[in-house]
Each structure stands twice: as structure tokens, then as C-alpha cells.
Amino acid sequence: MLLTWHNVQYYQDFMRDLRAAIVQGNLETHAAAVRARWAEGDEPP
Numbered sequence: 001m002l003l004t005w006h007n008v009q010y011y012q013d014f015m016r017d018l019r020a021a022i023v024q025g026n027l028e029t030h031a032a033a034v035r036a037r038w039a040e041g042d043e044p045p
Helices: 002-024 027-040
Strands: none
Touching: 002 027
């Protein structure tokens, strides 16, 4: 149950940030920053 709540919150935040980036006109910059954070991963190299 806790993992489900975490995942729902993650996607709600993710979509909120995407909508804000679209409204502000900087979707490409935001998307690049998200991809960079994903590439870093959770675990140290």
C-alpha cells in the first residue's frame, strides 16, 4: 500500500511539473533535466 501511494505521488508530481513546463514554454529544458536525473540513477556508480 505504501509503495502504491509513493508511486501515485511521484506521477502526480511528475505530471504537475510537466504541465508547468508546458505553460512556461520550457518543456525541452525540463525534459532534458528529467532525463539527466534519470540517467544518474538511485545508486552511486
